[in-house]
Amino acid sequence: MQVDAGSDNGVVPANGDSRFRGNDTERENSSGRKKLSRPALVLIALGVAALVSIALFMTLDAKGSWTFVLSFRGKKLLSLVLVAYSVAVSTVLFQTVTNNRILTPSIMGFDALYVLIKTGVVFFFGVSALVSIDSQIQFVVELFVMVGFSFLLFRWLFLGEERSLHLLVLVGIVFGILFRSLSQLMQRMLDPGAFNVLQDTLFASFATTDPTLLGIATLIVAITSFVGWRLMHTYDVLSLGRAQAINLGVDYKRTVAIILVLVAILVSVSTALVGPVTFFGLLVATLAHSLIGNSKHRYVLPAAVLLGFIALVGGQTLLERVFAFDTALSIIIEFLGGLVFIVLVLRRSAR
Amino acid sequence: MAGAIRPSSFRRGPTVRILLFAFLATLILAFISLFVGVSDVSLPALLSGTADARAVEIFFISRVPRTLALMLAGASMAIAGLVMQMVVRNRFVEPSTAGTSESAALGFLVVTLLAPEWPLMAKMAVSALFALGGTALFLRILRAVPLRDVLLVPLVGIMLGGVIGAVSAFIAYRTNLMASLLAWNMGDFSGVLRGRYELLWLGLAGGILAYIAADRFTVAGMGKDFTTNLGLNYKRVMVLGLVIVSVVSAVVLVSVGSIPFLGLIVPNLVSLVVGDNMRRTVPWVAVGGAGFVLACDIVGRLIRFPYEIPIAVVMGVVGSAVFLYLLLRTPRHAS
Numbered sequence: 222m223q224v225d226a227g228s229d230n231g232v233v234p235a236n237g238d239s240r241f242r243g244n245d246t247e248r249e250n251s252s253g254r255k256k257l258s259r260p261a262l263v264l265i266a267l268g269v270a271a272l273v274s275i276a277l278f279m280t281l282d283a284k285g286s287w288t289f290v291l292s293f294r295g296k297k298l299l300s301l302v303l304v305a306y307s308v309a310v311s312t313v314l315f316q317t318v319t320n321n322r323i324l325t326p327s328i329m330g331f332d333a334l335y336v337l338i339k340t341g342v343v344f345f346f347g348v349s350a351l352v353s354i355d356s357q358i359q360f361v362v363e364l365f366v367m368v369g370f371s372f373l374l375f376r377w378l379f380l381g382e383e384r385s386l387h388l389l390v391l392v393g394i395v396f397g398i399l400f401r402s403l404s405q406l407m408q409r410m411l412d413p414g415a416f417n418v419l420q421d422t423l424f425a426s427f428a429t430t431d432p433t434l435l436g437i438a439t440l441i442v443a444i445t446s447f448v449g450w451r452l453m454h455t456y457d458v459l460s461l462g463r464a465q466a467i468n469l470g471v472d473y474k475r476t477v478a479i480i481l482v483l484v485a486i487l488v489s490v491s492t493a494l495v496g497p498v499t500f501f502g503l504l505v506a507t508l509a510h511s512l513i514g515n516s517k518h519r520y521v522l523p524a525a526v527l528l529g530f531i532a533l534v535g536g537q538t539l540l541e542r543v544f545a546f547d548t549a550l551s552i553i554i555e556f557l558g559g560l561v562f563i564v565l566v567l568r569r570s571a572r
Numbered sequence: 573m574a575g576a577i578r579p580s581s582f583r584r585g586p587t588v589r590i591l592l593f594a595f596l597a598t599l600i601l602a603f604i605s606l607f608v609g610v611s612d613v614s615l616p617a618l619l620s621g622t623a624d625a626r627a628v629e630i631f632f633i634s635r636v637p638r639t640l641a642l643m644l645a646g647a648s649m650a651i652a653g654l655v656m657q658m659v660v661r662n663r664f665v666e667p668s669t670a671g672t673s674e675s676a677a678l679g680f681l682v683v684t685l686l687a688p689e690w691p692l693m694a695k696m697a698v699s700a701l702f703a704l705g706g707t708a709l710f711l712r713i714l715r716a717v718p719l720r721d722v723l724l725v726p727l728v729g730i731m732l733g734g735v736i737g738a739v740s741a742f743i744a745y746r747t748n749l750m751a752s753l754l755a756w757n758m759g760d761f762s763g764v765l766r767g768r769y770e771l772l773w774l775g776l777a778g779g780i781l782a783y784i785a786a787d788r789f790t791v792a793g794m795g796k797d798f799t800t801n802l803g804l805n806y807k808r809v810m811v812l813g814l815v816i817v818s819v820v821s822a823v824v825l826v827s828v829g830s831i832p833f834l835g836l837i838v839p840n841l842v843s844l845v846v847g848d849n850m851r852r853t854v855p856w857v858a859v860g861g862a863g864f865v866l867a868c869d870i871v872g873r874l875i876r877f878p879y880e881i882p883i884a885v886v887m888g889v890v891g892s893a894v895f896l897y898l899l900l901r902t903p904r905h906a907s
Contacts, residue, residue, distance in 0.1 A: 387723035388899065391664075394730055395895050398832075402888030409881045499734070552742045559735035563713065563728055570717050570724055 260513045260520035267512075267527035274535030275302075281542045296432050301537060303438055304491045305505075305529030310449065311487035312502030313509070313525050317460045317518070318480050321386055322510065323565050325502040328390065330397025331371060331488045332497035337400045337407075338366050340419060344407040348415035357437045364441070364489050371485040372478070397499075438490050445483050452476065456518040498551055500558020505529045507561055590845055591856055598643075598863035605639045605866050606631070610878045633766045641769040642761055642869050643862040645824050646834065648775030650861025651854060652820040653835015655782050658793040658850060659813035660711070663843075664726040664898075666835030667703075667821040671732035673830040675706025676822045677756050678740045685747060692826065696771060700822035706736060707814050723899075759829035760882035761869055768827070775823040778816045779858060786850040789813060793848070831865065831884055833891025838864055840898055 257265075278298055283290045312325045326332075342350055342363070374396070378389060408416055455476050459466050467473045491498075509525035510516060536550050607613055611630045617623035618631060653666035660670070667673045679702025683695045690698075710732055714725060737757075744753040782789070792799050792809045799806040824831065838860045839853070846853050865883065868890060872881040 385721075385723070387721050387727060391723050391727050392896065392899055394727070395892050395899065398888060399892035399896065402885060402892060405885045406881065406889055409879075409885060410876050552738050552745060556735055556738035556742070559731050559738060562731050563735070566724065566728060566731070567713070567716055570721060 260515065260517070260524075263512050264520065264523055264527070267524055267531065271527045271530040271534070274531050274538060277542075278534045278538045281538060296435060298534065299435055299439070300432070300494045301533045302530060303435075303442055304495050305533045306526050307442060307487040307491040308498070308502045309505045309509075309525035309529040310446070310522060311484040311491075312506045313518070313522055314449070314456070314480050315484045316506060317456055318477050318484075319389075320460065320462055322507065323386065323503075323562070323569065324390055324393065325500075325506065326484055326488045327497065327499045327502055328397070328562075329374075329393035330400050331485070332492040332499075333397045333400035333404070334370060334374075335363070335367055335489050335492040336497065337404045338363055338370070340404040340407045343411060343415055343419045348411075348418050352418060356433050360434055360437055360493060363493075364486060367489045368482055368485045371488075372481060375481045434493055438494060441486060442490055445486050448479070449483050452479065453518065456522075457516075460516055460518070496551075498554060500562065501529070501532070501554050503565075504554065504558045504561055505532060507565065587845060591859075594856065594863060595859050598859050598866065601863055601866035601870065602639050602643060605642060605870055606635050608870055608873050609635060634764075637766045637769050638761055638764045639866070641764045641772055641828060642865050644769075644772040644776050645759075645761075645828055645831065646861040646863070646865030647858035648772070648779045648820045648861075649824055649831055649834045650838040650857045650864070651779040651782050651835075652775075652817045654839040654850065654853065654857045655789055655813045656817045656835065657839055658789040659810055659817075660714070660725065661793055661795070662722060662725040663840055664722065664836065664895075665729055666833070666839075667817060668733065668830060668832045669726040669836060670729035671706045671710045671736055672703045672817060672821045673825060673832075674733040674736040674740065675709075676700065676703035676818070676825045677753065677830065678702055678706070678736055678743075679822070680756060680826060681740050681743060681749060681753060684749070684752070685743070692771065696822050696826045699826055700818045703818035703821045704814060706732075707818060711814075756825055756829050757884070758882050759824075759831040759884035759887070760880075761828055762880045762882070764828065771823050771827045775820045778820045778823075779854075781812075782816050783851075783854045785809070785812060786854050790848070790850040793850070829882075829884060831887055833887060833895060834861060834865065837891055837894040837898070841894070 275298065278301075279291065279294050283294075308327075312327075315326050316322055316324065342359075378392065408419065411419065455466075455471050458469050458471050459473075459476065459480075461469070463473060466476075505525045505528040506521075508528050509521050512528075513520045513524050515521075532554070533550075536553070540550050540553075607615060609630075611627065613627045613631050613635060614623070617627065623631075649667070656665050656667065656670065656672075657663050667676075676699045679699040680695060682702070683690065683698040687695075710729055713728060713732065717724060717728075740753055741750070744750045788804060788809045791802055791804055792806060792813070796806045799809065821830070839857050842853050842856045842860050846856055865887075868886040869883045872883050872886045875881060875886075
């Protein structure tokens with residue numbers, strides 16, 4: 222029963238979505254209700270779709286005790302939701318600050334940096350550092366290191382001399398490769414026992430999220446969101462570009478610095494929970510921008526987050542329950558994201 | 573086109589000295605490579621004939637083939653990178669930044685799945701065909717860009733490689749070949765033995781072919797109109813170049829696994845010294861490639877002795893660092 226009701230609902234937002242996008246004129250006579258703007262309609266449609274995917278995720282194929290199923294899946298759901306939220310928000314904010322639609326934190330090699338830091342801890346301080354210290358405290362310490370490092374990198378790349386966007390992207394990608402190779406090198410130098418322990422803490426994917434960090438991750442994301450919320454009014458101004466923003470009275474350097482710190486924190490959270498996913502942020506941010514049709518952050522941010530929910534929770538449900546594909550979701554996201562990236566880059570330079 | 577061609581600032585004196593030094597260094601590295609390893613093989617014992625049979629066996633079955641394989645793979649990959657840079661007219665492309673290596677891996681995966689009983693040579697040929705197709709796709713995408721930004725080309729190439737890699741990963745994941753795919757993508761010379769590396773000579777043949785046709789590639793590097801003006805068939809030169817690059821990539825991938833960045837940094841470093849006349853650079857790119865690979869492999873063998881670290885890991889660190897240096901070296905890209 223539950224299942225049928227769920228999939229019936231699932232059809233509605235898909236149709237509704239395209240109808241809402243299709244024509245603005247028909248909307249007035251098709252229904253008597255209050256006129257809604259396109260962004261609001263998109264948000265409603267996305268919200269319904271997100272709720273449906275969450276409901277399906279929680280209930281589909283559930284056998285046995287409901288309390289067990291709900292609490293077991295609930296934890297997984299929470300991590301997926303946290304990841305989707307962190308990636309979507311960090312990507313949109315990062316793109317606003319750096320004033321482009323192509324670069325994302327993970328393309329800049331940020332999640333690779335997290336893995337590198339984690340590996341570096343084991344490499345330089347021994348595996349005891351990883352085992353003896355409480356994993357939550359460890360996570361917070363790693364966060365600080367990550368924020369420090371990434372901040373230096375950002376400042377060097379973005380607040381220094383003016384560089385071309387293509388150079389930045391390429392440098393970011395190569396930095397990512399460098400970080401990954403360095404981690405690999407260090408991992409190869411570890412003795413097998415230490416490597417196993419490290420592998421355990423790094424091994425996370427959409428199918429097997431790391432449940433120990435859920436509490437602290439939720440807290441961190443909440444605090445970050447609060448700080449981010451307070452800056453909400455500056456985002457639209459910042460997206461006009463540096464000169465305009467300063468002209469309009471934004472304390473540019475300070476605001477950008479705060480936002481970059483928030484981005485670094487969110488990226489660490491998502492990487493800690495599910496490991497590196499290069500193109501997920503790019504996918505949801507690009508889709509959100511094109512669905513909403515303008516770049517007001519009060520629409521784009523929630524749209525990106527909802528799209529993230531749909532993609533992760535819905536995608537995971539689809540792959541896990543319907544196709545039994547297990548962990549292939551990240552491969553599919555990588556594939557689609559890479560294509561979107563190429564199209565974006567080409568379209569931008571064709572203009 | 574912000575020049576793939578750099579005027580050859582060829583000052584005889586110091587240049588020759590640098591190149592001589594490079595040549596000597598490569599020879600020394602090759603010599604070191606023969607005598608570095610877990611088993612004890614010493615030169616005096618080998619020469620005087622007092623070495624035990626096991627040491628002699630190890631020397632001829634493992635050490636000599638490994639050193640040869642290193643030099644062959646290094647030289648041919650570096651030349652392939654150089655040819656690619658000439659043909660695409662961009663100094664930042666090489667097989668791993670143009671989707672070529674990933675396509676070769678996809679081809680090898682497909683042929684391993686569909687025709688596992690085929691001989692290695694045939695599998696290599698299929699892999700080379702895929703590499704050719706992938707590179708052609710890359711060039712086709714580039715044609716859609718009206719204004720070719722120097723940095724856009726490797727950017728698109730790396731992403732195309734990622735997409736093709738995702739396709740391979742998906743297939744490998746579904747067919748339980750993930751471990752093999754990882755091994756192909758991770759160049760490693762530790763498994764090289766006599767009888768298992770000979771395919772690499774084919775790569776050297778590609779390199780020699782590139783040397784013979786070097787003048788054509790130099791001309792092609794100046795652009796289509798210029799080439800046609802000089803009476804050369806531009807398309808034929810392009811195809812020749814791409815075939816050389818694809819075959820070399822496939823050969824190296826099939827025998828030792830892919831080695832990232834090699835074809836990018838060696839030609840770039842050489843051209844800083846010698847300039848861009850390919851007739852003159854090919855020998856030095858070959859020597860440089862061989863020396864570089866030897867050095868990285870020896871480092872990989874020694875850094876965690878008696879265990880070994882695959883060359884792809886060492887090369888990933890060194891290569892990406894040098895690539896970053898090349899990218900950020902001068903502020904001329906700022907625009």
